[in-house]
Amino acid sequence: MTSAQPVLEMRRIAKAFPGVVALDGVDLTLQPGDVHMLLGENGAGKSTLMKILSGAYRKDGGDILIDGRAIEIDSPRGALARGIRVIYQELNLVPHLSVAENIFLGREPAAWGVIDRKALYARTSALFLDLGLDQVAIDPRARVSSLGLAQRQTIEIAKALSPGAAKASAKGSSEARILVMDEPTSSLTSREVTQLFALIERLAARGVAIVYITHRLDEVFRIGRRITVLRDGRHVRTCSIGDVTVPELVRLMANRDLAEHFPKAPAPRGAERLRAEHVSVAGKLFDISFTLHGGEVLGIAGLVGAGRTELARVLAGADQCDEGRITVDGQAARFRGPADAIARGIGLLPEDRKAQGFVAGLTVARNITLPHAGRLSRYGVLPRRSESDVARPIAEELRVKATATQPVRLLSGGNQQKVVLGKWLAGDVRVFIFDEPTRGIDVAAKVEIYHLMNRLTAQGAGIIMISSELPELLGMSDRILVMHHGRLQAEFARADATEERVVSAALGLAG
Numbered sequence: 001m002t003s004a005q006p007v008l009e010m011r012r013i014a015k016a017f018p019g020v021v022a023l024d025g026v027d028l029t030l031q032p033g034d035v036h037m038l039l040g041e042n043g044a045g046k047s048t049l050m051k052i053l054s055g056a057y058r059k060d061g062g063d064i065l066i067d068g069r070a071i072e073i074d075s076p077r078g079a080l081a082r083g084i085r086v087i088y089q090e091l092n093l094v095p096h097l098s099v100a101e102n103i104f105l106g107r108e109p110a111a112w113g114v115i116d117r118k119a120l121y122a123r124t125s126a127l128f129l130d131l132g133l134d135q136v137a138i139d140p141r142a143r144v145s146s147l148g149l150a151q152r153q154t155i156e157i158a159k160a161l162s163p164g165a166a167k168a169s170a171k172g173s174s175e176a177r178i179l180v181m182d183e184p185t186s187s188l189t190s191r192e193v194t195q196l197f198a199l200i201e202r203l204a205a206r207g208v209a210i211v212y213i214t215h216r217l218d219e220v221f222r223i224g225r226r227i228t229v230l231r232d233g234r235h236v237r238t239c240s241i242g243d244v245t246v247p248e249l250v251r252l253m254a255n256r257d258l259a260e261h262f263p264k265a266p267a268p269r270g271a272e273r274l275r276a277e278h279v280s281v282a283g284k285l286f287d288i289s290f291t292l293h294g295g296e297v298l299g300i301a302g303l304v305g306a307g308r309t310e311l312a313r314v315l316a317g318a319d320q321c322d323e324g325r326i327t328v329d330g331q332a333a334r335f336r337g338p339a340d341a342i343a344r345g346i347g348l349l350p351e352d353r354k355a356q357g358f359v360a361g362l363t364v365a366r367n368i369t370l371p372h373a374g375r376l377s378r379y380g381v382l383p384r385r386s387e388s389d390v391a392r393p394i395a396e397e398l399r400v401k402a403t404a405t406q407p408v409r410l411l412s413g414g415n416q417q418k419v420v421l422g423k424w425l426a427g428d429v430r431v432f433i434f435d436e437p438t439r440g441i442d443v444a445a446k447v448e449i450y451h452l453m454n455r456l457t458a459q460g461a462g463i464i465m466i467s468s469e470l471p472e473l474l475g476m477s478d479r480i481l482v483m484h485h486g487r488l489q490a491e492f493a494r495a496d497a498t499e500e501r502v503v504s505a506a507l508g509l510a511g
Contacts, residue, residue, distance in 0.1 A: 005068055007032050007209045008053075008178055014061035015048055017410065019403055022048040025062070026235045028228055030178060030209040035200060037220045037241075038213045040230035041253055041442040043401040043412045046213055049230070050180050054086045055079035083177030085160040087184065091152050093159075095145035100124040102144055103159045127162055132202055133195075148305060150192045153184065157199070179203065180211040183440045185219065197223050215442045217246050229253055250443055262475025263447065265454040269478075270294025272330065273462035274346075274431050276315070279324035284310045286487045288324070292431065294460040297453060299467065299477030301502050307486035308466045309351050312435045315464070316348035317341030328431065342371055347424030349417075351435040351466075357420035360409035364400060365391035367408050368422045394422040399448065413440045421452070432456060435466045450476055470499050484508045 008030040015023040023045045030036055040046050051057040053064070055076040063070055066082055073079050079086075093102050100120045101108065109119040124140035127133075138151055147155075161176050181200075185193045200210060200223055214220065220227065220241070227244060229236040229252045236252050237244075244252075272293055279288040285307050292298050302308050313319040315326065317335030326333050328344045335341045338348070350356040358367045368391040392404050398418040402411050408419055417440070424432060434453075438446045453463055453476065467473050473480055480497045482490040482505035490505035 006030060006065075007067060009065040009068075010049070010053065010062065011065070012062040013049060013052060013059050013064075015045075015052060015057060015059055019406075020401075022233050023052075023059075024233045026230060026233070027238070028211075028235075029238070030211065032177075032207040032209055033204045034209045035204050035223055035225045036209070036211050037224040037227045038211050038230070039215075039220065039227060039249065039253055040236075041414070041444050043232075043415055044230040044253070044442075045233040046230055047182070047412055048233075050086060050182070050211065050213070053079065053084060053178075053180065055084075083175055084180070085176045085178065086180040086182070087153075087156050087160055088182050091149075091156050093144050093152055093155060095143070097144060098140065099138055099142050099144060099147075099155055100140040102155055103127065103162050105159075124158075127158055131158060131161060132199060133158060150188045153188070157184075157196075161203070176208060178209050178211070180213070182213045183215070184212075185214070185216065193219075215440065215446075217249060217443065220249070221246075253442060253444065261443070261447065262472065263450055263454065264476050265458070266478075267295035267454070267457040269296060270460050270462075273328070274315070274464075275325075275327040277325045277327070279311070279314060279321045279326065281310060281314060281319065282322050284486050285314065285321070288488055290481055290488065290491075292462040292464060294430070294462050295457045296478045297457060297463045297465055297476055299465050299473040299480040300483060301467070301470070301473050301480055301506055302483035302489075303506050305485075306483040306506065308483055309435055310486070311483070312348060312350075312433050312464070312466060315341070315431075316346055316433055318348070342427070342429075345428055345430040346433065347371075347427070347429040347431070348433045349420055349424070349435060349437055351439070353413075353417055353420050358408050358416060358423075361407055363405050363407055364395055364402055364411070364419055365404040367419050368394055368426050371423050371427060390426050391422070394425050395419075397425070398422055398452070414442060414445045417441060418445075421449070429461070431462050431464070433464045433466075436468065437465065438467070438469070438472065446472075470502060473497075473502070474499065482506050 006029050010026065010028040012025045012027065013023050014025060026045060026049055028049065038046050048057065052059045053073065055073045055078050058074065064073060065071065071082065094105065103124055104120060109116045109123065121140040133154060138154060144152060144155065160179065184196060188196065204210060212224065224241045226238065226240055228238045229249070231253060270293055272291055274292040277289050280286055288311060300308050314321050317338045317340050320335065328346065333344050359370065365387045369387045388404055395404060398421060400415050400418045402415055408416055437449055441449065456463060465477065474497055478494050480492045480502060481488055482502055484506060485508065489508060492501060
């Protein structure tokens with residue numbers, strides 16, 4: 001859909017942080033009903049641009065126009081009042097409240113100072129019906145903590161689009177006119193992705209302008225209408241979806257060709273690094289047995305809720321098994337906590353890096369050295385120079401776009417992921433457990449991580465890689481285990497693994 005009058009124009013937007021130019025004269029134009037794909041490597045400036053649009057950051061230069069009129073967005077409240085909604089990759093819900101309470105938080109219908117729950121639940125059901133979410137089967141009364149990640153994301157979308165999500169003001173309408181979605185499908189099943197895309201089409205048909213940030217290039221061509229590419233904080237190109245190809249997009253984002261998306265390098269199979277025998281956790285894992293050898297990438301596939309992350313947490317000492325035995329380098333191991341697993345050479349890259357992978361307020365150097373503070377410290381004090389000496393070469397090897405003294409909370413998602421990886425490279429880790437290692441990572445950064453995996457296996461390490469991206473599992477794994485409802489459903493050698501066979505096993509249709 002086109003219009004003579006764009007709903008949004010961001011012109012020559014500039015933003016700098018100490019030592020880093022995040023945006024250098026970036027442009028973005030949205031038409032009503034646009035599905036605009038915002039692409040670029042991690043650190044390209046996508047998140048910074050959207051934080052300026054949402055009022056989280058103040059721009060240093062440039063102009064923002066809505067409906068042709070220049071405005072200043074000086075706070076998140078101001079952005080909401082102008083109909084701007086942002087759904088971040090890390091969801092912002094209150095776990096102990098119900099679905100309905102989260103959606104209408106602060107705007108609950110009340111009588112005599114008491115929440116009218118019947119009206120609250122009715123409003124929620126009506127909203128789901130209006131958005132076409134009635135088939136998702138989410139109970140408005142259900143506590144959010146009891147729901148899966150995909151259902152929580154649906155609630156976040158409904159919350160953003162609910163009537164009166166921001167109070168109307170003299171500055172503009174409170175109804176959603178611009179919707180920003182940051183990696184919305186990163187934890188969804190294919191069926192849930194289809195439902196989300198149908199919702200996006202309905203919103204676009206109503207005239208809502210959508211900015212869609214993703215690193216999954218198949219999604220770009222599936223739902224996108226226009227594309228804007230950023231690189232190193234600069235605007236590279238804006239075009240219609242039909243005017244660009246996948247190889248061209250990769251070159252625009254990375255400024256180089258990526259001939260191989262999955263550069264698997266075979267390594268000699270070494271000694272057994274880890275063995276799990278009949279591992280069980282009540283209600284979550286049932287009789288899990290497998291081995292991992294040095295030089296091997298063992299992929300683990302399965303649908304959301306299959307038990308993959310639960311298994312990773314047991315192997316990394318975050319949770320304990322009720323039954324079974326774990327052996328590391330031929331010796332029995334019993335982990336009372338993550339420190340015991342780290343001491344035995346096991347490192348976990350968790351699925352939720354923000355909550356479990358790093359300490360946001362600490363620096364890059366401190367996060368990289370944190371698990372090894374005991375080894376590096378002197379009389380209980382960690383010398384700043386030692387910390388820097390250890391962290392700097394690792395950050396350089398991983399191409400972290402930040403200084404060693406920057407707080408990790410200021411980094412892009414991809415650079416935060418590299419910091420989490422870096423802390424295990426600083427120690428004597430021989431078993432790496434990567435849970436969704438490329439979630440929210442751009443194409444070029446993914447290839448960097450795959451090359452790192454090749455280097456680790458060449459050095460004799462064993463890698464367990466949990467991933468929801470089948471091409472990634474098929475491209476990088478030496479073997480693939482498939483989980484279904486907490487059990488190992490199937491095992492495939494690399495030569496025997498196909499997308500159809502893995503999907504069938506994940507659905508419980510093959511054994």
